Amino acid sequence: MSTKHSTRFDENKFTKRREPLGFMLWLGLGGSILLFAVIFFSYWTRVNPDSYNYIVLPDLFWLSTLVILFSSITLHEANLAFKQERFLHFRIFLGATLALGLIFMVLQASGWYVMSENWVFVKDNMAIGFVYLLTGLHMLHILVGVVYMGMLFQKALKNSSYVDSFVYSVNPPNRLKVKLVTRYWHFVDALWLVVFLLLVVIYH
DSSP states (O other): OOOOOOSSOOOOTTTSOOOHHHHHHHHHHHHHHHHHHHHHHHHHHHSOGGGGGGOOOOTHHHHHHHHHHHHHHHHHHHHHHHHTTOHHHHHHHHHHHHHHHHHHHHHHHHHHHHHHHHOOOOTTOHHHHHHHHHHHHHHHHHHHHHHHHHHHHHHHHHSOSHHHHHHHHTOHHHHHHHHHHHHHHHHHHHHHHHHHHHHHHHTO
């Protein structure tokens, strides 16, 4: 009994050709994780624990956390609609995700204002700067996602007819854009969840 051999060679997952933009995004996300990890480590080794008593996280941060988590759900639904050629639903859920991203930014800015009003500022208090630094860096990540998602949403509105939407959806570069912005947005959502939970643990 002869054994049939496949003419295709199994690709090594470390050497197979990758999509350049996707690979660059993974590198960027890895860099962001490293940056936040370094900030946390530096803070943990340098800040006086007594300064924790001066920090009270605003309730708006809890609300913004719910908003950003819900935005991941709406973006997931937008992806499903895009793949299933339900383009009206795609526009609705993409627009909802964009709106939730903007609401998150407003809540964060409002939280900063509350903190500036309520906190007792102590000279050379690194704990206060630590919270502003982490939330500010994350806000920059959110801003990048909102701007890029806004561009996708504008394009989706422009292709309002089914034919235009279908042609747009079958174009590989366009499909890649939706995939990458989804990957990025889920990352910043998860990043905020980790940052917020660590802040809650530290300043409980």
